[in-house]
Amino acid sequence: MTQQRTPGKPLPTPTSETQFYWDKCHQHELWVRRCKDCPVTYFYPRDMCPDCFSRNTEWIQSSGRGTLHTFGIVVRPPHRGWAEDVPFVVAMVDLEEGCRMPTNLVGVEADPADPAKTIRIGMSVELAWDDRTDEVSLPVFRPA
Amino acid sequence: MASISRAAAIVGAAESDELGYLENRKSDLQLSTEAAYNALEDAGLRKSDVDAIFAGGNTLGLAEHMGIHPRFTDSTQVGGSSFVIHAGHALAAIAAGYCEVALIVHGNNGHSRRFFGGGAGEGGGPSSPGGQFETPYGFIGAPINYAMACARYMHEFGEERCREAMSEVAVATRKWAALNPRALIHDPKAEIPLTMSFDDYHASRWICWPFHLLDCCLVTDAGGAYIVTTPERARDLKKPPIWILGAGEGHDHGMISQMPSLTSLIARETGPAAFKMAGVTHDDFDLAMIYDSFTYTVMLTLESLGFCGRGEAADFLRGQRTAPGGDFPMNTSGGGLSYTHPGAYGIFLILEAARQLWGEAGARQVPDCRLVMCHGTGGSLSSGGTAILARD
Ligand SMILES: [Zn+2]
Numbered sequence: 001m002t003q004q005r006t007p008g009k010p011l012p013t014p015t016s017e018t019q020f021y022w023d024k025c026h027q028h029e030l031w032v033r034r035c036k037d038c039p040v041t042y043f044y045p046r047d048m049c050p051d052c053f054s055r056n057t058e059w060i061q062s063s064g065r066g067t068l069h070t071f072g073i074v075v076r077p078p079h080r081g082w083a084e085d086v087p088f089v090v091a092m093v094d095l096e097e098g099c100r101m102p103t104n105l106v107g108v109e110a111d112p113a114d115p116a117k118t119i120r121i122g123m124s125v126e127l128a129w130d131d132r133t134d135e136v137s138l139p140v141f142r143p144a
Numbered sequence: 145m146a147s148i149s150r151a152a153a154i155v156g157a158a159e160s161d162e163l164g165y166l167e168n169r170k171s172d173l174q175l176s177t178e179a180a181y182n183a184l185e186d187a188g189l190r191k192s193d194v195d196a197i198f199a200g201g202n203t204l205g206l207a208e209h210m211g212i213h214p215r216f217t218d219s220t221q222v223g224g225s226s227f228v229i230h231a232g233h234a235l236a237a238i239a240a241g242y243c244e245v246a247l248i249v250h251g252n253n254g255h256s257r258r259f260f261g262g263g264a265g266e267g268g269g270p271s272s273p274g275g276q277f278e279t280p281y282g283f284i285g286a287p288i289n290y291a292m293a294c295a296r297y298m299h300e301f302g303e304e305r306c307r308e309a310m311s312e313v314a315v316a317t318r319k320w321a322a323l324n325p326r327a328l329i330h331d332p333k334a335e336i337p338l339t340m341s342f343d344d345y346h347a348s349r350w351i352c353w354p355f356h357l358l359d360c361c362l363v364t365d366a367g368g369a370y371i372v373t374t375p376e377r378a379r380d381l382k383k384p385p386i387w388i389l390g391a392g393e394g395h396d397h398g399m400i401s402q403m404p405s406l407t408s409l410i411a412r413e414t415g416p417a418a419f420k421m422a423g424v425t426h427d428d429f430d431l432a433m434i435y436d437s438f439t440y441t442v443m444l445t446l447e448s449l450g451f452c453g454r455g456e457a458a459d460f461l462r463g464q465r466t467a468p469g470g471d472f473p474m475n476t477s478g479g480g481l482s483y484t485h486p487g488a489y490g491i492f493l494i495l496e497a498a499r500q501l502w503g504e505a506g507a508r509q510v511p512d513c514r515l516v517m518c519h520g521t522g523g524s525l526s527s528g529g530t531a532i533l534a535r536d
Contacts, residue, residue: 010284012276013269022276043401044277070299070406072291073353078284090282090292090352092401102278102401112353121299138280 009081011136020059021045025137028129030062032099043099064127065144066095071105071119073112087112093125093141104130107142118143149421151239152246153378153385154231154533156187157498160367163484164328165255172202173209175251175367175486180210183369188382189245194371196243198230200250200488216243222395223522224435226250227368227491229529231518232391232418234372244374248494251367254487274399286437287360289400289524291352294440296406298354301455307354309457310439314345314358314481316467317436321478323468323508328362329482336482359439361480361489368491370498386501387534389515390422395527403525410528411448411519418530424515426451431500431510432472433493433518436479441521449519449530468508476500476508490520494531501535 014022024031034041035049036056042049049057071091077083087110094100106128108118124144131137160170160178176199184191196216197207203219206212218233220226227250234246269275274283283289298306318340321327328334335357337344348358378385392414397403419425432451436442443457452460466474475481477496480489497516499505505513518531 009282010270010275010279012280013271014276015271018276044273046273070292070296072288072295072355073350074282074288075350075352076287078282078288082282088282090288092292100401102281102283102399104281112350115353121296132280140281 008079009132010079011132017046018044022136025139026135028137030064030127030139031059032062032095032097033057034060034097041098043095043101060097062095062097062127066093066125066141068105068119068121068123068125068141069094069100070121073110073115075112089119091141101139104138104140105142106130106140147421148235148239149389149423150387151375152235152372153375153387154494154498155371155373155378155381155383155385156183156185156189157370157495158182158186158368159326159495160251163326163366163486164331164364165333166253166365167256169256170253170365172251172253173205175253175365176206176249176369177210177251179251179367179369180247180249183247183371186383187371189371193245194247196234196237196246198234198246198248200226206249212247214243216246222527224437224488224490225520225522225527225529226488228493228518228520228531229391229393229527231372231388231494231531232393232529235388235391238372238374244377246372247369248372248491249367249369250488250491252486252488253365254363254485255365278399278401283400286524287355288352290438290440291355292400293403293406293525294354294438297440297444300407305455305458306443309443309461310359311342311345312458312461312464313436313439313442313466315340315342316464316470317475317479317481319467320476320508321482323506324478324483325506327478327483328364329478334362334482355438355440361437361485362482364484364486366484366486366492368495370491370494383502384535386498387536388531389424389534390418390420390530390532392417392421392530393528395523397526398523400524407444407454409444409448409521409525411445411521411530412450414528414530415449415519418532422532424532429515429517430473430513431476431497431516432474433497433516434474435489435493435520436475436481437485437489437521439481441525442475444525445519445521473510476505476510488522490522490529493518493520494533497533501533
């Protein structure tokens, strides 16, 4: 039976386009999609290339390295799942494969009075994992 | 193709009977219907004259509630900008002969619904792209999504300059609100000082860094409606016609993480399209009504529309020039920041533009107001609609 370690936080429901992604996350691997007809690697995963609309696309494994594109320090809980869990850091990361993904930044001090103490846009980050349940692991990032 | 500029006019505009933090369980439908009734009365038209309805979704339910059987219907829902975009759609539909009297309406009990149910859905649910890739991380609600865009602006153009621009908008808008008797700023529960200082701004609590509480719009209960009709019918009605001179619309993403650039809005395309159609330029406007979901939305809109260059909002806004008495009047109602914002605010941009053009704005009247630009932004900085309005 599923053990919900952080009750109440919303969880993803995979579809046919994303089941592979979430299965790999369960194994603590991050995979993104690349187009074979144009030079685009994209996120979020979908079968057809959002740039050239080719069906000729594939999964590639991400190195898990990237840079911080932007972030926010959430102080007011946006949902009951985070009631005991603020402040926390929402973020977007530019993966070295060339796509941008939404995530959380962990291993930093979430201090709205002085964000720059531990968080700087452009800094190198690396993949980490937030095991939300026995079945669902979310890719998150920490300073590299 | 001939231009449809001036092929239709706004002839009535009104709010719901009451707006703000209501305690009487008014539904979206009731707030909408009150506004529609008041707008028709404002125009001197009857419900039976209406042959088209425009709303942000649920035109079926709204038309049923009001007993309207439209021959033209438009449920365009692209966020809070929808009701500015509807002005262009109504113009096109009337010019094409699909309808003669269009009701554009929006009502939302964004504040009180949390106390009696009927809450807004969480996007597309857990299998939608947002539900899978953003919501689990806490990307929930506009303040968080917009805050991340603002943080990127701070990185690209400087935190101090960005904060300066935000504070100018925050303070100037509250000065206008103080002059609007229907603005929520007059309700102590709004948590906005009636004479708000820059210190008040900087001291207000954090919602999501870099947004203070006073960077964020309200969530109220309110309805609004306006009526658009043909030039022929417009000339016979109670009020002078307000011509729709130009309109532009577009969107370039849905989720915030899919936004091509967090520091550039689709306004960069909708503005020039509307200006060209109207045959006007930046210096021509007497008033700018710009969707202020957040202070950042306003400064970014001004840049994307080309009122100033990218990264130059601080220079443009310095010295309270958008406040009462300034040389660039903006958001004279007090805006979504301090007048009303029931979840989607776009229709109230048009309402205030109309009041100003009719000379009905009381203590906040812009002298000799003849040409107004409205720009709405909706979704996660996703959609944009520009409408240029003028009186003769
Ligand atoms: Zn492609």
